[in-house]
Structure formats: C-alpha cells, structure tokens
Amino acid sequence: MSLAVLKSRALAGMHAPEVTVEVHLANGLPNFTIVGLPDTEVKESKDRVRAALQNARFEFPARRITVNLAPADLPKESGRFDLPIALGILAASEQMPAGELHKYEFAGELSLSGELRPIRGALAMTFAMHRDSDNGGNNDGIQRGFILPRANADEAALMKDALIYPADSLLQVCAHFAAGDGLARLVRHRCMAQPIRPAYPDFIDVKGQLQVKRGLEVAAAGAHSVLMSGPPGTGKSMLAARFAGILPPMTDDEALESAAVQSLSSGFTVARWKVRPFRAPHHTASGVALVGGGGTPRPGEISLAHRGVLFLDELPEFDRKVLEVLREPLESGRITISRAARQADFPARFQLIAAMNPCPCGYLGHPSGKCRCTPDIVARYQNRISGPLLDRIDMQLQVGALPHDELLKPAAGEPSSAIADRVARAFEIQQERAGKSNNVLSTQEIDAHCQPEAAAARLLETAMQRLNWSARSYHRVLKVARTIADLAASHQITQSHVAEAIQYRRGLREQ
Numbered sequence: 222m223s224l225a226v227l228k229s230r231a232l233a234g235m236h237a238p239e240v241t242v243e244v245h246l247a248n249g250l251p252n253f254t255i256v257g258l259p260d261t262e263v264k265e266s267k268d269r270v271r272a273a274l275q276n277a278r279f280e281f282p283a284r285r286i287t288v289n290l291a292p293a294d295l296p297k298e299s300g301r302f303d304l305p306i307a308l309g310i311l312a313a314s315e316q317m318p319a320g321e322l323h324k325y326e327f328a329g330e331l332s333l334s335g336e337l338r339p340i341r342g343a344l345a346m347t348f349a350m351h352r353d354s355d356n357g358g359n360n361d362g363i364q365r366g367f368i369l370p371r372a373n374a375d376e377a378a379l380m381k382d383a384l385i386y387p388a389d390s391l392l393q394v395c396a397h398f399a400a401g402d403g404l405a406r407l408v409r410h411r412c413m414a415q416p417i418r419p420a421y422p423d424f425i426d427v428k429g430q431l432q433v434k435r436g437l438e439v440a441a442a443g444a445h446s447v448l449m450s451g452p453p454g455t456g457k458s459m460l461a462a463r464f465a466g467i468l469p470p471m472t473d474d475e476a477l478e479s480a481a482v483q484s485l486s487s488g489f490t491v492a493r494w495k496v497r498p499f500r501a502p503h504h505t506a507s508g509v510a511l512v513g514g515g516g517t518p519r520p521g522e523i524s525l526a527h528r529g530v531l532f533l534d535e536l537p538e539f540d541r542k543v544l545e546v547l548r549e550p551l552e553s554g555r556i557t558i559s560r561a562a563r564q565a566d567f568p569a570r571f572q573l574i575a576a577m578n579p580c581p582c583g584y585l586g587h588p589s590g591k592c593r594c595t596p597d598i599v600a601r602y603q604n605r606i607s608g609p610l611l612d613r614i615d616m617q618l619q620v621g622a623l624p625h626d627e628l629l630k631p632a633a634g635e636p637s638s639a640i641a642d643r644v645a646r647a648f649e650i651q652q653e654r655a656g657k658s659n660n661v662l663s664t665q666e667i668d669a670h671c672q673p674e675a676a677a678a679r680l681l682e683t684a685m686q687r688l689n690w691s692a693r694s695y696h697r698v699l700k701v702a703r704t705i706a707d708l709a710a711s712h713q714i715t716q717s718h719v720a721e722a723i724q725y726r727r728g729l730r731e732q
Contacts, residue, residue: 223247225312225319227305228326228365230346231297232485234518234558234565237342237349241291242302242327244309249285255306257290260298260517269300269331270307277335277392282314296563298517300330301340304368307331307391317399325366325386326350327394335391339372341487344480347377347385368394368404375491376484378407379477421466424637427456428630429623434460436618436725438640441467442647443704444658445697446551446573446613448536451620453583457576460620461501461532464574466637469648471495471528478568479528482520498529500571504538512546518558518565523550526571536577537605544610547573551613554661570661573614579603587622615660615697616725647707659700659707671699673714680716684723698722 223246230237253267274281288306290297305327312319328346329337347367366384369377374387386404388394397404424434433449437460440447449457471479476495483489483498502511502522513521523531533539550556554570579585580599584592594602611617651659655666662670673681681702685695699714702722706714 223313225309225322227309227312227322229302229305229328230326230349231295232299232342232345233295233563235345235481235485235567237346238292238295239326239349239353240295240297240302241289242305242309243289243291244306244313245287245289246282246310246313247285247287251283251285253286253288255288255290257288257293258296259290259302260296262299263290263297263302266300266303266306266331269303269333270310272333273303273307273331273335273391274310276333277390277395279311279316280314282310284314286310296517299340300338301328301342303331304329304337304391304394308394311395317395319398321398324363325368327368329368329370329388331391337370337388337390337394339370339487342485343369343373343377344379344477344484344489347380347383348477348481351380351383366406368397374407376480376489379480379491379494421637422459422463423466424460424463424640425632425634427459427463427634428632429627429634430456430460430620431634433618433620434634434640436616437464438467438644439701439704439708439721439725440464440572440574440616441469441640442644442659442708443651443700444572444660445615445701445704446660447575447616447618448611448614449574449576449618449620450579452585452587452622453578455620455622457620458534461530461534461574461576463637464532465497465499465530467641467644468497468530468572469641469645471497475528482524482527482568485520486525488525498526499532500526500529501532501534504533504535506539506543508540508543508546511543512550512556512558512569513565513567514558514560516560518560518563518567520567521556523547523556523569523571524567527568528570529572531571531573533573533575536575537602541605541607544605545607548610548613551610575614577606588624612691612693615701617727618725643708646710647704650707650710651704659704662700662703664696667696667699671703671714673699673702673719674716677702677714677716677719681719681723688727690726694726698726701725 225244227242229240229242231240255264271281311317328340330340332338366386368386368388371387371389374385378385385407387407388404451457480489500522511522513519513524550569556567556569558565580594581602582592582594655670702714702718705718705721
C-alpha cells in the first residue's frame with residue numbers, strides 16, 4: 222500500500238473543519254512535499270516527523286513522499302498535523318496496519334524524540350467532531366475516536382460522550398494499532414468535572430461605598446455593564462476585583478462556550494472549569510489585542526472574557542479608536558474579524574466593568590477641593606468616551622471619597638457570599654421566566670416581561686423627556702428596573718424600582 226488516508230481538524234475561528242490527510246509514497250528521488258495551503262509551522266513538520274520516526278526506530282522511506290491536506294483552499298496552521306502525517310507515512314510504507322485508522326481522528330505536535338506535545342483548540346475540535354457525528358456529517362456514519370496528546374485529554378473530554386484516547390508518544394499510538402496494546406479511553410462527562418471556586422477577594426474588605434456595592438449587586442444579577450467614576454483611591458479597582466466573586470454560577474453550556482474560546486489561545490485548564498473569566502487588559506492595549514485578529518485570526522480580550530468579566534481600568538486612557546470597537550460586541554455578543562484571505566467569528570458575551578477618574582487630575586468633586594481643572598478640560602477628558610459607547614453602558618456609578626472617620630473604622634460590610642446568594646436567586650428567577658439574563662432581553666421580551674405599574678411608567682416617561690434618553694437608554698433602564706425587582710422577588714416593577722434604575726443611568730453626561 223502506497224497511499225494512506227487519515228482524518229484531523231483545522232481551526233478557523235471557533236470552527237474546526239475536518240481535514241483529510243493523504244500520504245502517498247512514489248518511486249523517484251527522495252523528496253518530502255506538503256501541499257494543501259500549509260503555513261510555515263505545517264511545512265516545518267517535515268523535519269519534526271523525520272526525526273521523530275527515526276528516533277522511534279522506524280524506517281523513514283527513501284522515496285518521494287507527498288502529503289495532501291484537503292480541502293486545498295482551507296489554510297492549515299500549527300503543529301497539530303505532525304501526528305497524522307507521521308502515522309500516514311508509517312501506514313503507507315506498511316510499517317503499521319491501516320485497517321482501523323478510519324475510526325479515529327488525530328492531532329498532536331511531535332517532538333524530535335517522538336513524544337506528543339500539547340496543542341491549542343482541543344476542546345473546539347472535540348466539539349466539532351461531536352456536532353458532525355450528531356448531524357451525520359461523517360461520511361462513514363460512525364462516531365470517531367480522537368487520539369491526541371495526554372496534556373489535552375482532560376480538556377477535550379469535557380464534551381459529553383466524546384471518545385478521547387490520550388497518548389504520550391508516537392510509539393504508544395502505533396502500538397494501539399499494531400500490537401493490540403490499546404490506548405485507554407478517557408471517560409469524563411463535563412458535569413463530573415467538579416468546579417473549583419477561586420479564592421476571590423471579599424467585598425467585606427471594602428469599607429463604606431454601600432450604594433456602589435448595591436449597584437454592583439444589581440449589575441451582577443442582570444449581567445449589566447457598569448462604569449464607575451470617582452477620585453483615585455476611592456476603591457474602584459478593589460470593587461472590580463471582587464465583582465467576579467458575586468456572579469451567578471455558570472451553566473454547563475456557558476462553561477463549555479467559555480472553555481472552547483480559551484482553548485483556542487491555550488489559556489484553559491480543567492481547574493478553571495465553570496470559573497467565570499476575568500480579563501483586565503492594560504490601557505495601552507491595541508484594537509487587535511482587544512477584539513482579536515492577526516494573520517491567523519485569534520480571539521482577543523473581549524472573546525477571552527466570554528461569559529465573564531472584562532475590566533477596563535482608566536477607561537479614558539484607552540485610545541478612542543480602541544474603545545469604539547466595543548460598540549458592536551456590547552450589542553450583539555459576537556465579533557466578526559475579516560481579513561483579505563480569512564474571516565473568523567468569535568463569541569463575545571462579556572460583562573463590561575469600567576473605571577475612570579472624573580477629570581485629568583482625578584479630584585473633581587473631592588472634598589479636599591484639590592481639583593483645578595477648568596470645565597473645558599473636564600469636558601474634553603470625559604468626551605474621550607463617545608456618546609454611542611456611553612449609551613451602551615447600562616449603569617454609571619459615582620464612587621465618592623470616604624470621610625476619614627469611616628476609613629478608621631473596622632470593615633463591617635456584607636461578605637461576598639451573602640451578596641452572591643441574592644444574585645443567584647435573582648438569576649434563577651430570570652432563567653425561569655425567559656431562559657436568559659435581563660441584559661439580553663429582546664424588544665418583544667422587554668414588552669412582555671418589563672411592564673412597569675402605572676406610577677412607575679409615569680416616572681419613567683418624565684425622566685426620559687427631561688434627560689433626553691434614546692430608545693436604547695429607555696430599554697436599558699427598563700431592564701435594570703426588572704433586575705432590581707427580581708432582587709426584591711417582586712413580579713411587578715414598582716415606582717421605587719424605576720427610581721433606583723434612573724439613578725444608575727444618571728452619569729457623566731447628565732451631571
């Protein structure tokens with residue numbers, strides 16, 4: 222047999238299309254060619270595969286070797302094709318049997334000694350295999366096993382009912398097919414992976430700021446975005462660092478989505494299963510770093526924060542063009558990266574928590590009266606955040622300086638666990654009512670679930686006229702009011718709920 226055919230997977234954004242690895246041996250001068258739109262990493266696999274086969278005591282054929290990665294118009298990148306190429310050479314040269322190869326898919330980078338090194342995107346590939354099997358996408362009509370490096374096995378096995386076979390080396394894989402020394406299947410249902418709750422800092426450490434803590438509780442319950450504004454040293458960063466500790470638990474589907482995105486950047490470990498991501502990029506981050514991109518599109522910070530928190534400290538210090546790229550994903554929960562040759566679509570359903578000083582010196586409104594910024598300077602500083610972006614932020618909280626006597630008192634606030642319990646109960650109410658958080662309710666769902674009582678409707682109408690709200694602002698205030706009512710276990714949105722929601726909407730532009 223001079224031809225061997227194996228299956229593997231490429232990565233194209235969140236998708237992992239099937240790749241057929243065809244290895245053909247022909248007579249002629251010794252040569253090793255890889256075709257099928259490979260990038261540099263794939264082309265370099267020729268040297269890795271040759272050394273791995275020789276160090277594993279196999280014979281490297283002194284023939285004309287052609288490897289075709291089909292489909293030919295799909296770009297191939299990374300070293301994940303090392304393992305299927307090596308196995309294809311062995312099968313085509315009849316150094317190992319090829320009868321069972323069609324029952325598996327393969328991915329793994331080879332070291333020069335033949336050991337298997339981890340790859341990125343293992344969970345995304347497993348998810349694609351499972352989806353193709355369910356949809357009848359496999360031509361042979363069977364559910365294939367997945368042979369991959371042991372370091373990626375726990376991650377890949379989070380997909381329910383996946384047939385995962387971890388291996389440490391090329392020799393182990395060959396023994397699986399040649400000597401009957403089978404690889405053991407790793408069985409691990411994703412619900413069996415016990416989440417480890419991280420040791421987040423506790424809200425009890427933050428003195429005072431009761432109104433801000435209340436606002437963050439509302440934001441956590443309804444997945445609302447927040448902008449905190451106040452002088453330096455008032456606790457904005459402390460509060461943001463503790464915010465993730467009060468978020469509701471992740472569902473299995475949310476955890477799988479988040480883990481699949483993080484696996485694309487090799488940033489996921491099983492220890493972080495069902496732990497909401499917390500991303501805090503520096504204000505010097507570029508637009509590509511924030512939304513993703515590159516020659517081979519990779520997820521950016523907003524996608525790595527999917528189903529978690531994106532914290533932007535010193536918001537006006539970010540380049541304005543960088544901030545503007547947040548406008549679309551804040552609305553849609555997705556980001557599409559288009560390049561000349563490639564297009565990639567990534568999820569980006571993150572919860573934005575931003576913090577800023579009210580003026581360049583930071584002390585506008587401080588009791589000490591330190592600020593000497595003129596109104597024009599303050600306006601220019603605050604206008605670094607555009608109106609359309611500010612309109613998409615649900616809540617704006619003023620974090621004021623604490624009196625000295627309150628700072629000297631021992632911390633006596635609520636622990637994060639008590640706040641998290643109330644948030645979880647409100648989240649359950651939303652799931653039972655609409656199957657989603659209040660922040661992502663559609664217009665029809667707002668009309669169905671967010672109708673205020675008569676007095677509350679009149680108050681909301683008055684506020685809308687006086688503050689010149691857009692239709693988006695009106696809907697966002699309604700959704701925040703719905704969350705406040707859920708925290709109070711109230712079926713009806715009352716006047717007090719609307720009044721509190723209006724206060725959270727009054728921020729920089731209404732001062």
